[in-house]
Amino acid sequence: xxxxxxxxxxxxxxxxxxxxxxxxxxxxxxxxxxxxxxxxxxxxxxxxxxxxxxxxxxxxxxxxxxxxxxxx
Numbered sequence: 204x205x206x207x208x209x210x211x212x213x214x215x216x217x218x219x220x221x222x223x224x225x226x227x228x229x230x231x232x233x234x235x236x237x238x239x240x241x242x243x244x245x246x247x248x249x250x251x252x253x254x255x256x257x258x259x260x261x262x263x264x265x266x267x268x269x270x271x272x273x274x275x
Contacts, residue, residue, distance in 0.1 A: 233272050240265040 244261045 230272065233268050237265055237268045237272070240268065 240261055244265065247257065247261065
């Protein structure tokens with residue numbers, strides 16, 4: 204393995220590492236957003252007379268985020 208090969212391996216490792224950090228940050232953001240939506244949903248469910256379509260909308264949005272998390 205010559206110097207160019209070593210440099211190429213280091214560059215590839217760095218790119219993969221940066222991509223991993225980016226995915227980890229996105230995962231964290233999605234998870235935090237899912238937690239917020241779940242909390243909002245619980246509050247909405249406690250309110251009397253809340254429109255069911257609004258609750259279903261929040262649930263749907265939360266489920267989309269869960270699907271994105273599972274796709275990572």
